[in-house]
Amino acid sequence: MTQPPSIIAIIPVLNEEQAIGKVLAAIPAGLVARVIVVDNGSTDRTAAVAAEAGALVVSESQQGYGAACLRGMASAAAFRPDIVVFLDGDYSDYPEEMMSLIAPIVEDGYDLVIGSRTRGVREPGALPIHALIGNRLISFAVRALYGAEYTDLGPFRAIRFDKLLGLNMQDRTFGWTVEMQIKAARMGYRILEVPVRYRRRIGSSKISGTVGGTVRATVKIFAVILKHLFTGRTKESE
Numbered sequence: 001m002t003q004p005p006s007i008i009a010i011i012p013v014l015n016e017e018q019a020i021g022k023v024l025a026a027i028p029a030g031l032v033a034r035v036i037v038v039d040n041g042s043t044d045r046t047a048a049v050a051a052e053a054g055a056l057v058v059s060e061s062q063q064g065y066g067a068a069c070l071r072g073m074a075s076a077a078a079f080r081p082d083i084v085v086f087l088d089g090d091y092s093d094y095p096e097e098m099m100s101l102i103a104p105i106v107e108d109g110y111d112l113v114i115g116s117r118t119r120g121v122r123e124p125g126a127l128p129i130h131a132l133i134g135n136r137l138i139s140f141a142v143r144a145l146y147g148a149e150y151t152d153l154g155p156f157r158a159i160r161f162d163k164l165l166g167l168n169m170q171d172r173t174f175g176w177t178v179e180m181q182i183k184a185a186r187m188g189y190r191i192l193e194v195p196v197r198y199r200r201r202i203g204s205s206k207i208s209g210t211v212g213g214t215v216r217a218t219v220k221i222f223a224v225i226l227k228h229l230f231t232g233r234t235k236e237s238e
């Protein structure tokens with residue numbers, strides 16, 4: 001890895017005009033070469049606020065968390081980064097903790113570092129009980145099926161860019177995070193979880209704040225887990 005490493009942050013956003021400015025302001029100065037904000041069809045001033053704060057704003061018209069992350073990856077490629085960091089644009093993550101995700105890659109040779117909200121301190125209500133239960137069930141299933149010791153599917157994560165490309169990411173919705181974790185485990189990547197803090201989002205909740213949204217996301221994630229289990233078996237038996 002070149003010294004110092006080139007780091008790009010990718011933030012998918014859908015109507016986060018109240019939050020995105022605070023997220024961008026909290027990213028440690030000088031740590032990242034560029035912040036890419038992927039506007040996923042916002043109808044508010046999200047894109048303008050992000051551009052005013054100095055981010056590179058790109059747009060992805062097809063909605064979905066994974067679609068936005070894939071667009072961010074495609075834009076990041078032009079910068080030939082060593083490492084990319086993903087985080088949410090709703091101010092739930094603490095961008096000032098970014099170095100704790102990057103340091104294990106730079107100093108200790110990890111490929112993927114995931115910020116675990118269950119290992120970290122959460123503001124009451126930031127991860128409602130149904131979201132915690134969904135998260136537990138998923139982590140348990142991934143451990144049972146793939147042997148990977150994950151405790152969370154948190155959005156705040158850093159990964160070597162070459163290793164990310166090697167995963168051939170496909171999921172265009174909320175299966176994106178678990179897809180990355182399953183594939184990284186299967187590829188034998190060096191993976192680390194570090195505790196991160198998590199607070200209540202700014203703006204209205206779209207997924208985990210509602211039981212219906214959480215159930216839909218959990219079902220989707222289980223579908224991804226099973227799909228990869230089946231695909232892996234097929235490949236192994238070829």
Ligand SMILES: Nc1nc2c(ncn2[C@@H]2O[C@H](COP(=O)(O)OP(=O)(O)OP(=O)(O)O)[C@@H](O)[C@H]2O)c(=O)[nH]1
Nearest residue numbers: 012013014040063064088089090205206207208209
């Ligand atoms: N829900 C949703 N979020 C998107 C989409 N595209 C990008 N995002 C952004 O992805 C990040 C994660 O989405 P959130 O809605 O915060 O999902 P969550 O944290 O599970 O749930 P809540 O914070 O309760 O809404 C946020 O920065 C969103 O603005 C999309 O199509 N749907």
Ligand SMILES: [Mg+2]
Nearest residue numbers: 088090092201
């Ligand atoms: Mg959120």
